[in-house]
């Protein structure tokens with residue numbers, strides 16, 4: 292039986308109606324302990340796998356240095372892991388050439404919590420999700436959608452498989468062939484996914500709620516906003532007080548503060564090829580930072596404070612921002 296509370300939003304009610312009484316599945320969960328002092332730090336990189344080219348190796352080197360300095364607990368990849376067309380299979384050498392042999396610094400030998408991007412869907416998606424890759428490189432943790440509870444109960448990360456939500460890959464794929472195994476029927480996949488994310492967010496007691504997806508919600512970059520995510524995902528994020536939405540897809544570094552919601556929108560898609568020189572006009576009151584080049588992001592957090600920083604290929608700090616929450620509030 293499904294018990295509804297006043298906290299249920301319209302999307303939940305719609306989804307429950309559509310799903311009727313059947314099985315509300317839950318997202319797979321992972322736990323990651325904070326450091327002994329209760330803090331947590333991690334790096335975020337996106338849009339990277341180009342066999343070291345387009346400054347991927349330079350970004351990797353600086354990630355290793357900053358990773359060491361912050362003693363990072365893990366790395367998050369925002370997707371588009373392997374260009375141009377994902378992996379051809381479990382034995383595709385690109386896995387080593389673009390991942391294992393590139394991010395070699397000792398500080399980066401930590402779990403890499405990874406989502407898929409649209410380019411990953413152009414290859415054998417199930418290869419990236421396969422335990423065979425994790426056996427070859429124990430860092431690799433890639434699922435379509437999942438929850439990471441860090442702390443415990445300090446931060447909860449909701450990794451969302453955003454590619455299936457975007458219409459154009461289905462209606463107008465061009466010359467690209469997408470691997471939709473496991474996604475069809477699409478409507479049901481999306482309904483289940485949104486329902487699972489909403490259930491996870493509703494039940495979360497973590498101090499900080501962070502949602503990670505490949506596609507943008509708000510971005511002034513080459514791809515810009517993703518309409519489907521603004522319509523389907525953003526209302527759920529707003530209903531459950533998500534603190535940060537972190538994405539890749541636009542090959543830049545970007546920080547947008549919405550004037551309409553308390554969510555910070557962070558793009559870390561500078562893992563390799565960048566410099567699109569195509570920036571759309573944006574309300575300067577919302578646009579805190581935009582960098583049209585390569586780099587990555589770090590996050591440091593405790594129960595009460597979060598700060599993030601963006602870096603370029605030289606390890607220069609380009610932008611930083613932080614916020615606090617009183618202990619015991621905003622549960």
Ligand SMILES: *[C@@H]1O[C@H](CO)[C@@H](O)[C@H](O)[C@H]1NC(C)=O
Nearest residue numbers: 345346564565566584585604
């Ligand atoms: C590598 O980074 C430098 C410094 O940001 C930049 O000038 C150069 O264009 C980048 N190279 C490529 C191929 O993007």
Ligand SMILES: [Zn+2]
Nearest residue numbers: 371408409540
């Ligand atoms: Zn992409």
